[in-house]
Amino acid sequence: MGVKGLAYRGVKEIKGSLLIVEGVEGVGYNEVARIIGQDGVERLARVLEVGKGYAILQVFGGEIGLQTDVVVRFEGSAFTIPVSDEVLGRMFNGRFEPIDHGPPIISTDRRDINGAPINPKARIYPNDFIQTGISAIDGMLSLVRGQKLPIFSESGLPHNRVIAQIARQATVRGEEEEFALVFAAMGLKKDEALYFIDEFEHSGALERSVVILNLADDPAVERLFTPRIALTVAEYLAFELEMHVLAILSDMTNYAEALREMSAAREEVPSRKGYPGYLYSDLATIYERAGIIEGKKGSLTQMPILTMPGGDLHHPIPDLTGYITEGQIILDRELDIKGVYPPINVLPSLSRLMRSGIGKGKTRDDHKDVSDQLYYSYKRGVRARELARIVGEMGLSPEERKYLEFAEAFERRFVNQGEYENRTIEKTLDIAWDILSILPESELVRIHEEYVKKYHPKYREKASKPA
Amino acid sequence: MVIKLARIGKLVRISGSVVEALGIEDITIGEIVEVGEEGLIGEVIRIFEDRFTAQVYEDTTGLKPGEIVKGTGKRLEAELGPGLLNNILDGIGRPLELIKNLRGPYITRGVKVNTLPRNIKWYFTPTVKEGDEVAPGDVVGTVKETESVTHRILIPHGIRGEVAWVKEGKYTVDQPILLVKNGTNEYEVTMKQYWPIRVPRPFETDGRLPLEKPLITGQRVIDTFFPIPKGGTAAIPGGFGTGKTVMLHQLAKWSDAKVVVYIGCGERGNEMCEVVTEFPKLKDPYTGRPLMERTVLIANTSNMPVAARESSIYFGVTIGEYFRDQGYDVALMADSTSRWAEAMREVSGRLEEMPAEMGYPAYLPDRIAEFYERAGRVKVPGKPSREGSLTIIGAVSPPGGDFNEPVTIHTLRFTGVFWALDADLAYSRHFPAINWLKSYSIHAGAVAEPWAQSFSQYSKKILGWWERKHMGFLEYRKTALDLLGEAAEVESIARVIGEASLPDEQRIILLASEILKEGFLRQSAFDEVDSYCEIGKQFCLLKLMIDFYLTASELIDRGVPFERVRSMPQIFKMMRVKEDPRGIEAIRELSLEIRGEFQKIAREYGIEGVVVGS
Numbered sequence A: 001m002g003v004k005g006l007a008y009r010g011v012k013e014i015k016g017s018l019l020i021v022e023g024v025e026g027v028g029y030n031e032v033a034r035i036i037g038q039d040g041v042e043r044l045a046r047v048l049e050v051g052k053g054y055a056i057l058q059v060f061g062g063e064i065g066l067q068t069d070v071v072v073r074f075e076g077s078a079f080t081i082p083v084s085d086e087v088l089g090r091m092f093n094g095r096f097e098p099i100d101h102g103p104p105i106i107s108t109d110r111r112d113i114n115g116a117p118i119n120p121k122a123r124i125y126p127n128d129f130i131q132t133g134i135s136a137i138d139g140m141l142s143l144v145r146g147q148k149l150p151i152f153s154e155s156g157l158p159h160n161r162v163i164a165q166i167a168r169q170a171t172v173r174g175e176e177e178e179f180a181l182v183f184a185a186m187g188l189k190k191d192e193a194l195y196f197i198d199e200f201e202h203s204g205a206l207e208r209s210v211v212i213l214n215l216a217d218d219p220a221v222e223r224l225f226t227p228r229i230a231l232t233v234a235e236y237l238a239f240e241l242e243m244h245v246l247a248i249l250s251d252m253t254n255y256a257e258a259l260r261e262m263s264a265a266r267e268e269v270p271s272r273k274g275y276p277g278y279l280y281s282d283l284a285t286i287y288e289r290a291g292i293i294e295g296k297k298g299s300l301t302q303m304p305i306l307t308m309p310g311g312d313l314h315h316p317i318p319d320l321t322g323y324i325t326e327g328q329i330i331l332d333r334e335l336d337i338k339g340v341y342p343p344i345n346v347l348p349s350l351s352r353l354m355r356s357g358i359g360k361g362k363t364r365d366d367h368k369d370v371s372d373q374l375y376y377s378y379k380r381g382v383r384a385r386e387l388a389r390i391v392g393e394m395g396l397s398p399e400e401r402k403y404l405e406f407a408e409a410f411e412r413r414f415v416n417q418g419e420y421e422n423r424t425i426e427k428t429l430d431i432a433w434d435i436l437s438i439l440p441e442s443e444l445v446r447i448h449e450e451y452v453k454k455y456h457p458k459y460r461e462k463a464s465k466p467a
Numbered sequence B: 001m002v003i004k005l006a007r008i009g010k011l012v013r014i015s016g017s018v019v020e021a022l023g024i025e026d027i028t029i030g031e032i033v034e035v036g037e038e039g040l041i042g043e044v045i046r047i048f049e050d051r052f053t054a055q056v057y058e059d060t061t062g063l064k065p066g067e068i069v070k071g072t073g074k075r076l077e078a079e080l081g082p083g084l085l086n087n088i089l090d091g092i093g094r095p096l097e098l099i100k101n102l103r104g105p106y107i108t109r110g111v112k113v114n115t116l117p118r119n120i121k122w123y124f125t126p127t128v129k130e131g132d133e134v135a136p137g138d139v140v141g142t143v144k145e146t147e148s149v150t151h152r153i154l155i156p157h158g159i160r161g162e163v164a165w166v167k168e169g170k171y172t173v174d175q176p177i178l179l180v181k182n183g184t185n186e187y188e189v190t191m192k193q194y195w196p197i198r199v200p201r202p203f204e205t206d207g208r209l210p211l212e213k214p215l216i217t218g219q220r221v222i223d224t225f226f227p228i229p230k231g232g233t234a235a236i237p238g239g240f241g242t243g244k245t246v247m248l249h250q251l252a253k254w255s256d257a258k259v260v261v262y263i264g265c266g267e268r269g270n271e272m273c274e275v276v277t278e279f280p281k282l283k284d285p286y287t288g289r290p291l292m293e294r295t296v297l298i299a300n301t302s303n304m305p306v307a308a309r310e311s312s313i314y315f316g317v318t319i320g321e322y323f324r325d326q327g328y329d330v331a332l333m334a335d336s337t338s339r340w341a342e343a344m345r346e347v348s349g350r351l352e353e354m355p356a357e358m359g360y361p362a363y364l365p366d367r368i369a370e371f372y373e374r375a376g377r378v379k380v381p382g383k384p385s386r387e388g389s390l391t392i393i394g395a396v397s398p399p400g401g402d403f404n405e406p407v408t409i410h411t412l413r414f415t416g417v418f419w420a421l422d423a424d425l426a427y428s429r430h431f432p433a434i435n436w437l438k439s440y441s442i443h444a445g446a447v448a449e450p451w452a453q454s455f456s457q458y459s460k461k462i463l464g465w466w467e468r469k470h471m472g473f474l475e476y477r478k479t480a481l482d483l484l485g486e487a488a489e490v491e492s493i494a495r496v497i498g499e500a501s502l503p504d505e506q507r508i509i510l511l512a513s514e515i516l517k518e519g520f521l522r523q524s525a526f527d528e529v530d531s532y533c534e535i536g537k538q539f540c541l542l543k544l545m546i547d548f549y550l551t552a553s554e555l556i557d558r559g560v561p562f563e564r565v566r567s568m569p570q571i572f573k574m575m576r577v578k579e580d581p582r583g584i585e586a587i588r589e590l591s592l593e594i595r596g597e598f599q600k601i602a603r604e605y606g607i608e609g610v611v612v613g614s
């Protein structure tokens, strides 16, 4: 890479990943620099603050081994990466250097990895239903093209398998085109990352995917770049090459921890749990990079994954994520222990864009009502189950017992499915009707009568019987 | 206008959205500066010896020490006049449509555009004539800005005298329409005026009027149980996904306000896109015109510069006051005020100010109070004599959904209505997830602060307004609230012993509250019929359910088993009748049916003299 701009020798202070350089001039805020140490290793750095005659830099690639006697070269611009259609099928590290033995990407089209906010006036409201083949998602948390829908998980839960299944099966019905995949790993273990790459390879998705890897033993501060590089590539694919892109960012918790580390090094006033007060704005500059833009054929759908520290939904990372994304899919340890796969707890989960993507002409006319009814009934079933723990099943009213039975069926038959089972939305809704018929018809208060008449097994059987 | 000479300084430090400069001696706090070669908009927030600090409303990447900073002598002002409605502006008042036309789909920095369109000629119809005396706030003419709203042109503050000439006809906002003479001074008046956004627009001394009329929202849980008056303030706090935005959208759509200002402050781009896509297609239930015609949108999405998030709130409220001053009822929604508070915290952090609670600056409560203080029903200055109101509704996004945090706590101190969103309700898809036990509208005497006193006044007045429209309303409302309260107690018992073991008179409480929750309180924003519920229908529904409850309780008291009541087929219908497109007629029909069924039950059990409803 051509190094241009100003070079200085020697820094005043090294404090964690922060470098303070004095005597500099003409350096811009947020600009990138390269640090060349005595060990010959070249590291990237970013300007966090500039003043008269000094600059504070954050070093990527690890400060271990750095001495004050280094050469600092300022690049004269923010961090940019070259983009072209050659990125497809390639693998890069957290600094966008190839790690697949392929040639570097050469292009005059260089893009600032920080991106720029999409003008809300230029957005198109997403409403194309994506069928993932997973009932809990398609039926109750429908994903649409251009949505940002994260998975909240805990360590040890099968979020990787779920996301791989989504990547494998996601289609927009009536369109042949498959999603291009952009996968950013942040602080993942090597075997986790390899699992994805294997998956992509086996499903034949590798040549339409781009992988950006920052593994657990790679420098933590590079994680601050990784998702931004991935999304810059994803935006290029979606809005220049007009592809439909699914970006998977895993694990955002590692990202946020890297941000906290940097903030602590700068001695900033922390907000909750030591995370900086700007964590919300910072995460937003990542998550908001999804959507559909007027006049462009492509779309960018984002599925970040994060593990909730201590399984706590109110921890700042899931909390602030939930405040930015368009819903959340929550995996639940209890369901996992019960052997339910995917262990999605639909009650606290949500897809905010669902309603625009479902219904007549998109999925099926009864979809919304059925999903509302499932939520309501399952919630009552869960409540009955809690009660049964106290008073015993015999202490339940007949009605409550029905709900209890419903909740079991909901988990075992509707949510639970095979890792390679790809259900159509019709199949999903039919299963829903089957289990709803456990309840008396008068309990189906959230379904319009016309749909009960049309889809309830009781009436369907009648209709199909010859007169 | 006083024109100051160009004053130029130099940047010495850049750290995020905050920059430091020196070299302009007479710089003032609140002055707008143009920063760097691209002239990014900044506002001076601190002066220290020869240096000053400014917050910059655009991305500061690449700014270097040594670049120039220009003082403009102006404060951060809103440009006010025809062209605000049906528009979407960013946090410093730039139309997003123009930015898009200039820069494409992404917002890049350094765009300089006016708030009001300069190419449109508006037809100005004067209401004053040559020789009239005019003073600030006087209406001098009108412009039919949209079919729904006639824009009244006001004499700007600081101008008074005699009308030397006035012109009817089509003009742009730059062209003078009126000349005011005062001795040797002459002022050319155009259809636009400016106002510094951080300063409340004044109203007459002692001009605050009592809050008497409810803002009708068409949302049952609000209008019936926790109403907000025109000119009042409300807070709607809740964790993520509990329904703040949907509720604010509902209020923006269905409130009986003349003008709606909606501020998307640090929230999602797609939500603003949704409003822009949806509102032009929806009809205002009061005028039948597209909703966009009465709406001003302000958008600073979560990924836009944080300083402009702080200013977006002030821009919005200034525009709201301006329409109030025309004599209109204005409703303002801010989603979310927490992001505004966080923006303050971020800037404060960069200034290395001493933080108070959770990193927020010590002046946070003052800022929140000042914001909600700008609401009210007032007698506005100028002739003809008129009143206007500005209602402010703020969403609050407490971390972890826990209301015990600074922004929620301080907001509740300064707002009169509290709609508490509840994650548990949201999880079972009971929307709006407003908790009926925790919410309040101006609890009389609940808080011993002066504002509570005035609120208890308006509470009485609003309920009085209802009672005049629908006799018996107060009694029904009270019975309903009591029922919900009792049901909560019974539920907690049922959670321990099971519902089946409850006595019949408690089971009917559970059943009746279930009907009320499902059939009245739950109101889907996305149901074509039920999204908006006019108040006559609200009353009919409430009456239907409460009459059922009272009669059923009486029958059970007199020996009818609960299960008999439970088996009434009308119960299911009560839960659904709100979505019947026939509206009140369907409710009447159902109530007759219920009456018949009750009479049948009474006969079965040989009970006489049961009165069913009225």
Ligand SMILES: Nc1ncnc2c1ncn2[C@@H]1O[C@H](COP(=O)(O)OP(=O)(O)OP(=O)(O)O)[C@@H](O)[C@H]1O
Pocket: A322, A323, A324, A350, A351, A352, A353, B238, B239, B240, B241, B242, B243, B244, B245, B246, B247, B267, B397, B431, B432, B433, B523, B524, B525, B526
């Ligand atoms: N009145 C309502 N009717 C029907 N559905 C609703 C209603 N209110 C909320 N919802 C459902 O809940 C979802 C979340 O609501 P909303 O986006 O308003 O939450 P929020 O409180 O603004 O969350 P955040 O703080 O993350 O912005 C909606 O997408 C919708 O599915």
Ligand SMILES: [Mg+2]
Pocket: B244, B245, B246, B267, B335
């Ligand atoms: Mg919201």
